[in-house]
Amino acid sequence: MDLKSVRNKVLRIAPEVTVEEYRGCVRLTGELDSWDKIYRCGVAAVTKGSLGVLNDIRLKGFSEKVKTPSLADDALEGARPDVLVVGGGITGCAIARELSRLDISVLLVDKANDVGTGASCRNDGCIHPGIDLHKGQAKLHYVLRGNELYPEMCRELGCDFERWTQMFMFSTWWERFIIAPLMILKGRLLGIPKVDFVSRRKIKQIEQTPPSWFKGAVRMGSAGVVSPYKVTIALADNAVMNGARISLNTVVTGMEVRDGKVVSVSTNRGKVYPALVVNAAGAFSDIIADMAGDRTFTIHPRKGTDLILDKKKAFYALSSFARSYFAPLPKEQREQGHEAVGHTKGGGVMRTVDGNILVGPDAHEQPYREDNSTDLDSVNAIIRKQKNVAEQLSAGDVITYFAGVRAATYEEDFVVRKGIFTENVIEAAGIQSPGITAAPAIAKDVAGWAKEMLGAKEKAHFDPVRPHTPRLAGLSAEKRADYIAANPDYGEIVCRCEEVSKGEIIDALESPLKVCTVDGVKRRVRPGMGRCQGGFCSPLVVKIIAEHEGIAPEEVLKGDEGSRILFGDTKHAEVEQ
Amino acid sequence: MELVCIVCPKGCRLKVENGVVSGNTCKKGEAFALAESTRPMRTVCTTVATVFPSMPVLPVRTAGEIPKDKIGELMKLADTILVKEKLRRGDTVAKGVAGTDVNLVATASIYTD
Amino acid sequence: MKKYGVIVIGGGPAGLAAAESAKKAGAEVVVIEREARLGGILKQCVHDGFGLIRFGEKLAGPEYAERYIDEVKALGIECRTLTFVTGIEKTQGGFVVHCVSRDGVVSFEGDSIVLATGCRERTAKQVLIQGTRPAGVFTAGTAQNFVNLMGKLPAKKCVILGSGDIGLIMARRLTLEGAEVEGVYEVKPEPSGLTRNIHQCLYDFDIPLHLSHTVTRVFGTDRLEAVEVAAVDGGMRPIKGTERIVECDALILSVGLIPENELAESLGVKINPFTKGPDCDQSYATSVDGIYSAGNALNVFDLVDYVSECAASAGANAARGDKDGKCVTLSRGAGLLSYVPHRICLDKPHDKVVVFFRSAKDMDRATLRITVDGREVFKKKFAFLRPPEMQRLEVDFSAFGLGADSELGISLEEN
Structure with missing residues (x-):
């Protein structure tokens, strides 16, 4: 690797940073007072011939209060699973399911009170065709294979999957005549099926209300949509059905590594002695890799926000589409310095598998791994921006919005590999968009390696x-x-808005992976997902959970521990009698 | 003393000067203003616990007005009541509450299924 | 299939009043209610003040509802509870209402339909509150359900956003139940609720009301830990530098009600942009023949007494089933926030038309005018008007010499 050139690039951004080679990686250390600078240093440190960037530059005065369960018991003490999967996002759950095909013991841990509570429930559920990727990327390999695996996997799991196409729409004639053929050619070179051109005449058969500026589009027929959290949950359920154990509210606090092998893994629920560790820890995957002595990458969290519109507005988009970003927006519609251009297609408008319209996401670099909060600037900017695409969009259509944190590496690629410095670890790390698409394929590879490693x-x-x-x-x-x-x-x-019955809610409460929270039920069968956002049904859902579980309503949680909804009885007569 | 009438939704703006009320559009408003300037009275609505799972609390109200400064006392009493019979709307839940001769009455019938 | 004269959808105060009057007008009636019990939102409105106009008494919500329920039962009206309408189909002779219930998939055939589907509450996200998604953010109605129906406390220390009536009522209710209400914040420069509720719910309990203030952000990942409040400018935008963090475990929202008209819309009923309910004539007939609208689905009322009145009229008219005829649109002039009816059908009685309206802003002295072809045909003076307080008047439209091509207007002028 050319360390000298990397050093020059980094020092131009921040002269006080130390740049060195460490175990084949470029390592940055020091302290800076701007996250933007730290991020740019990390990007500048990417170079050929290096295993990855270890960006250890501290942000002055920064610390993040990371959520950890207060639960402390010995439920897992002494457990000797063949494989320990760290992280219950879609990647971890898909891996657990693949592993449950094998005659081995599998333990998956996640620190939240459900699976799929991180980025897996905070994305648009798009099954990508992969047109924006490049040859040689791990992303491309997994996206193409994952995309192919989805229909069959969803059939097995009982999840909705729709091949609703994706369109990249052009607002200028030059894009239509130059970009469109190039994209179609790229699609062919990358091996992406069903990439074709949509003319102004044809668009009327595809979209009810195409944008007024529409000059043509490249359509990706292999795109699709799923409910990303339902798929995650279904994968977990199926893994549990097949003998995998899932321990929620369980956080990995440390690992003992001896002679290039993980010997034990400490958790708040006891010490575990796995034969093999799979790191699928999402936004925390560099920290887990570091614990295992196998880190070659750094996660820089990138937040994105999406807006959900009322189902009544479903006619805005029957497929999913975005405006080509090659031609600049007309001056009056431009946003000032708001987007981290290059790492998002700039978002778009799409119909979710449940029939809502979803607009977004945007992209913002931030030091926080767990800050999923939304802010007004993002929401307003998305509305303004996507109004160029869905021209009838108005703030009044929005029923809710959410943000998620992408687990991006500086290489902007997935890290899916066997351990380099530690022999009994497999990395499935740095999985960001299009991680939903990639998950089934990543799981196949990881399980294959585990099979071979464990015999x-x-x-x-x-x-x-x-x-x-x-x-x-x-x-x-x-x-x-x-x-x-x-x-x-x-x-x-x-639930009147989503027409969910009591029976469906009880079914959710009796799933193989039992999660008896209001959010757990909501993610599984949708009460509270509609336009009233649970205003009418949440008291009923609380009551159903309480009755089914034989607990008091005040013991019912919204999500994680500490998320109690009620504080007990208003009246105390019964207690006194 | 200036005040807003709470007898009905009209919300008349009343004035009381030396025991004379102005700004009212009805007799009830006058009575309200006079009481308010001497000893304010309120109807209090709340709930009491029941033994019926289909209706864990029963809505109740004072059958008439009680002095405003007795509301706290009434709420303490309501906290201790446990309804065991299938009361009907209008039935008395407690007699002579908070040192008055006003009763606490059910405003709904106990519902069981 | 048994055929009904009138199918009433919704068993709240509007539906009950509509069913009663439809039955008394001779129709075979069925009420379809999705909840286990009739009464609608009144079941949880344990406070008093209902029925002053209708019964001359100050009743609690459940009392008011039960009086109607008793009457509906005495009349032998069929009521289907726990029955949910999944769709309405227009047929040649009327409508078929498709439902599900514990008995299965059931359908009802009828000549006319009264939609008494009520309204829903605007949520935190719909007023663009930002931050995390913890437990402890409730609409006032949801909090009211927890407290008054389940007997459970959803807050120990709360902030209330919005001074709508339910918010004010909940401020008092939670205070009585031992919770602390840190304050009520209202984005507008004037309160949204009835003046008497500001007095008897807030001032009686020393709860501060912060006008021209809003909640901008919530904090806490599991349970709500704090909210950020800020003063707002004339355009209701938060003013930088005025932000204040208030520690609390609940945020309760009373930021507006939206008529529920998804069923109406599925039938192609025209929705009025100001009431957000169906466009209707003086008989509460919507733009689709045979479909009537009543209660808060038509127009968010301030008093249940008015809901009952207009719903009773809708029910009786639905039973009569007059076909739509020649109509004159009542055009909206200056000074009005909303009004009903939106058109006068000249082929239906129009000598005693009840007009409900709200002023667009606080007005100290105002004159309501009705004009025909620019000529004033009716005027009424009002001492003071506030948007939250709906006004009711009766107008004899038959005296105005209206023809199909008359231009009919209504306006409000401050003087």
Whole structure:
């Protein structure tokens, strides 16, 4: 590697930074008072021939209060799983499911009170075609394979999957005549199927309300949509069905590494002695890799915000589309210095698999790994920007919005590999967009390596099918009547906006991975996802959970521990009697 | 003394000077203003606990007005009441509450299914 | 399939009043209610003040509702509770209402429909509050449900955003139940609720009201830990430098009600941009023949007494089932926030039309005018008007010599 050139580039940004080579990586140390500078140093340190960037520059005065469960017990003490998967996002859950095909013991830990609470539930659920990727990227490899695996996987798991196309729309004739053919050619070179051109005439058959500036689009027929958290949960459920153990509210606090091997892993629930550790810790994956002595990368958290619109506005987009960013926006519509251009396509407008319109995301570098808060500037900027795309969009259409943190590395690529410095670890790290698409393929590779490393065999009776109740509101009257006849709870509607029945909520409470929280139920079967945002149904959902679990309503949590909804009885007569 | 009438939704702006009320548009308003300038009175609505799981609390109100400074006392009493019978709307829940001769009455019927 | 004269959707105060009057007008009536009990939102409104106009008494919400429920039962009106409407189909002779219930998939066939579907509350995100997503952010109605129906306390120390009536009522209710209400914040320079509620709910309990203030952000990852409040400028935008952090465990929102008209919209009913409810004539007929609208689905009322009155009229008219005829639009002039009706049907009785309106702003002395072809045909003076307080008057439109091409206008002028 050319360390001298890297050093020059970094020192031009911040002369006080130390640049050195460490175990084949470029390592940066020092202290700076601007996160932007730290980030730019990290980007400048990317170079060929290096394993990756270890950006250890401290931000002056910065510390993040990272959430850790207060629970402390010995539920896992002494456990000797063949594989310990750290992190229950879509990557970790997909890996756990693949591993559960093998005749080995699998333990997955996540510090939250559910799986899929990080970036996996904070993205748009797009199954990417991969047109924006490059040859040689791990991302491209996994996206192309993951995309192919989705339809079958969703059929097995009982998750909705739709091949709704993605379009890259041009607002100028020069883009239409220069960019479009180049993109179609790129698609062919990368091996992306079904990339074609959509003319002004054809767009009317695809979109009800295409943008007025539309001059043509490149359409990616292999794009699709899923509910990313439902897929994550379904993967976890299926892994549990097949014998994997999932321990929630469990945080990894340290690892003992001896002679290039992880010997034990400490958690708040006891010390675990795994034969193999899989790092799927998302925004914390560099920290876990560091614990395992195998770090070759650094996560720089990148926040994105998405807005969800009322289902009534579904006609805004029947597919998913964005405006080509090659031609600049007309001057009056431009945003000033707001986007981290280059690492997001600038977002767009899409229809989710559940029928809402989703607009966004944007992209902001931040030092916080866990700050998922939204801010007004982002929300307003997204509305202003995407109004260029969905021209009827107004703030009044928005029912809610959310932000998530992408686990980006400075190389802007996934780190999916066997351990380099530690022999019994596998990295599935730095998974950011398009990680939802990639997850099934990453899981195949990781499980393959684990099989070989452990000398494991396939299980005799792996069941890939996760039994589930279909969304009843989508059934024919006859089929729905059959369900209700078998269980009257299916006829009692709890969530009016999303038409969710009591029976479906109880089904969610009886899932293989039991998560009896309001958010857990919401992610599984959607009560509270509609336009009233749980205003009407949340008291009912609390009551159903309390009754089903035999607990008091005040013990029902919204999500993680500490998220109590109620503080007990208003009246105390009963206690005194 | 200037005040806003709370007898009805009109919200008339009343004035009391030496026991004479102005600004009112009805008799009730006058009575309200006079009481308010001497001893304010309020109807209090709350709930009391029941033994019925289908209706863990029963809405109640004072059948008439009680002095405003007795509201705290009434709330303390309401905290201790436990309804065990299937009361109907209008039934008395407690008699002569907070040192007055005003009763506490149910404003709904106990619902069981 | 049994055929009903009138199918009433919604068993709250509007639906009950509509059902009662439709039955009394001779129609076969069925009420469809999605909840387990009739009464709608009144079930949880344990405070008093209901029924002063209708019954001449100050009743609590459940009392008011039960009087109607008793009447509906006495009339033998069929009520289907825990029954949820999944869709309405227009047929040649009327409508088929498709539902699900614990009994299965059920349908009701009827000549006309009264939509009494009520309203929903605007949420924190819909007023662009930012930050995290902790437990402890409730709309006032949800908090009211927890306190008054479940008997559970959702807050120990709370901030209330919005001075709408439910917010004010909840400020008092939570205070009585032992929670601390740090303050009520209202983004507008004037309160949104009834004046008497400001007095009996806030001032009686020394709860501060901060006008021209809003909540901009919430903090806390699990349970709410604090909110940021800020003063706002004339355009209701937060003023930099005025932010203040208030520690609290709950944020309760009373920031507006939105009529629920998804069913109406699915039938192609025209929605009025100001009331957000269906456009209607004096009989509460919507733009689709046979579909009537009542209560807060039509127009968010301040008093349930008015809800009952207009719903009763809608019910009786639905039972009669007059076809739409020649109509004159009542055009909106200056000074009005909203009003009903929006048009006068000349083929239906229009000598005693009840007009409800709200002023666009606080007005100390104002004159309401109705004009025909620019000529004043009706005027009424008001001592003081506030947007939260709805006004009711009766107008004899038959005396104005209206024709199909008349230009009919309504306006409000401050003087």
